[in-house]
Amino acid sequence: MAEHVDPGDPNEVAKALASRLADPVGVFAAPGRVNLIGEHTDYNAGLCLPIALPHATYAAVARRDDDLLTVASVQQDARVEVRLPDIAPGTVDGWASYVAGVAWALREAGHELPGMDLVVDGHVPLGSGLSSSAALICSAALAMCAAAGIDPGRDALVDATMRAEAEIAGAPTGGLDQTASLLGREGHALLIDFRDRTTRQVGWRPRSEGLELLVVDTRAAHSHSDGGYRSRREDCEAAAHRLGLATLREATLADLDRLGDDRLLRRTRHVVSEIERVRQVVAALEQDDWSRVGALFTESHASMRDDFEISCPELDEVVATAVDGGALGARMTGGGFGGSVIALVPADAAASIAEQVGERFAARGWPAPGVLPAPASAGAHEVA
Structure with a gap:
C-alpha cells in the first residue's frame, strides 16, 4: 500500500521547535515544491512553473554573544558547530553545509550576522525530488535574517541561497527551487522566466474542477x-x-541538425520542447483546458525519459499506472534519477490510483511509495 505523507501542523511543529532554544527569535518555515512543468530549463534561461507544497522545513533561531554558528536537527543526533568567519567552500560537509552556506552567502553580500543557534525540523521527504534542500536553505535564510535584524528582500535571498547551495553545498542548481520556496503563493503556480528572473502568478486550482494533483514519492x-x-x-x-x-x-528545433552529436541533439530537443510546453500549459490553464494540461504532462515525461534520460523504472511505473488508472496525465518532477511523479487525476479516482501504484510497487518488490497532498501553498514565512 502507498503511505500518506502528512505535512504536520505548522503551529505544533513551530511550538515544539521553539522549545529547544532558550530565547528564540522566531520560527520560520519554507516549503518544498513541485514543479508542474519545465524541468532542467532553469539553468538554460528557460521557463518553469512550480507550486509550493504544504510540506515545509522549519528553522528556529536564537542569537549568541560570540561568532559561532551551531546547527542541530530534529532528524539528526549530532550538532554541527563552526565559527562564522571560518565558513568557506569545503569547510562544512553534509546537510549542515546548506545552513552554513546561507551564513557565508549573506556575509559575502555584506551583511553582518551575529552568532546563532539554529534548530531545524524537516517535513519534506528527503530524496523525493520535492526540494527538501531548498526548504532547508530558505528556512535558514529567513531565520538568519531575523536574528540579524536585516531584510535583503526576496530576490536577494534567492541569489544568496543559490550561492550557498552551489558554492558551499556543492549542488549547482538553477534557482527554480529557491525561487518557488521563497515566492510561492497559495492557490497559484509561479511562472518563472530565467532569462531575466521575472515571475508571474498563475492560478492553479484543480480542486475547483473536481481534479487532484497527486504526488507520488517513489522512495527511489x-x-x-x-x-x-x-x-x-x-x-x-x-x-x-x-x-x-x-x-x-x-x-x-531547426538548430538540432547543426549539433552533429546525437546525445547533445536529444538534450537540446528536450530543453527547447519543454520550454514550449510550459507556455502551452499556462495557456491551457488560462482557458481551463485541464485535459490539455494533462496531455502536456505526459509529453514532458516522455521527453525526460527518452531525450534527457533522467527517469528510472520506478518513475516510469508510476506514470504508466496513473495514466492507465484514469489520470489526465502524469510526469516525473524534479531533477530526475529517482524522486517523485505528479499525476493530474479526477478527485474521486485519487485513492484508487494511489492504491494501484502501491500494488504495482509491491509486485516489483519495491518499497511502498509515499503519497502527498499537494495544494498550491504559501511560500517561506514566519510561523505565528
Whole structure:
C-alpha cells in the first residue's frame, strides 16, 4: 500500500521547535515544491512553473554573544558547530553545509550576522525530488535574517541561497527551487522566466474542477549533488556553445541538425520542447483546458525519459499506472534519477490510483511509495 505523507501542523511543529532554544527569535518555515512543468530549463534561461507544497522545513533561531554558528536537527543526533568567519567552500560537509552556506552567502553580500543557534525540523521527504534542500536553505535564510535584524528582500535571498547551495553545498542548481520556496503563493503556480528572473502568478486550482494533483514519492532517492544532474547541465552548456548561443533558451528545433552529436541533439530537443510546453500549459490553464494540461504532462515525461534520460523504472511505473488508472496525465518532477511523479487525476479516482501504484510497487518488490497532498501553498514565512 502507498503511505500518506502528512505535512504536520505548522503551529505544533513551530511550538515544539521553539522549545529547544532558550530565547528564540522566531520560527520560520519554507516549503518544498513541485514543479508542474519545465524541468532542467532553469539553468538554460528557460521557463518553469512550480507550486509550493504544504510540506515545509522549519528553522528556529536564537542569537549568541560570540561568532559561532551551531546547527542541530530534529532528524539528526549530532550538532554541527563552526565559527562564522571560518565558513568557506569545503569547510562544512553534509546537510549542515546548506545552513552554513546561507551564513557565508549573506556575509559575502555584506551583511553582518551575529552568532546563532539554529534548530531545524524537516517535513519534506528527503530524496523525493520535492526540494527538501531548498526548504532547508530558505528556512535558514529567513531565520538568519531575523536574528540579524536585516531584510535583503526576496530576490536577494534567492541569489544568496543559490550561492550557498552551489558554492558551499556543492549542488549547482538553477534557482527554480529557491525561487518557488521563497515566492510561492497559495492557490497559484509561479511562472518563472530565467532569462531575466521575472515571475508571474498563475492560478492553479484543480480542486475547483473536481481534479487532484497527486504526488507520488517513489522512495527511489536522488541527489542534486551527484553526477547525473551536473552532467546534464554540462551537456546543455556544450550544446549551446556548439550552436554559438549564450544558452539553449535561444535554440530552436531547426538548430538540432547543426549539433552533429546525437546525445547533445536529444538534450537540446528536450530543453527547447519543454520550454514550449510550459507556455502551452499556462495557456491551457488560462482557458481551463485541464485535459490539455494533462496531455502536456505526459509529453514532458516522455521527453525526460527518452531525450534527457533522467527517469528510472520506478518513475516510469508510476506514470504508466496513473495514466492507465484514469489520470489526465502524469510526469516525473524534479531533477530526475529517482524522486517523485505528479499525476493530474479526477478527485474521486485519487485513492484508487494511489492504491494501484502501491500494488504495482509491491509486485516489483519495491518499497511502498509515499503519497502527498499537494495544494498550491504559501511560500517561506514566519510561523505565528
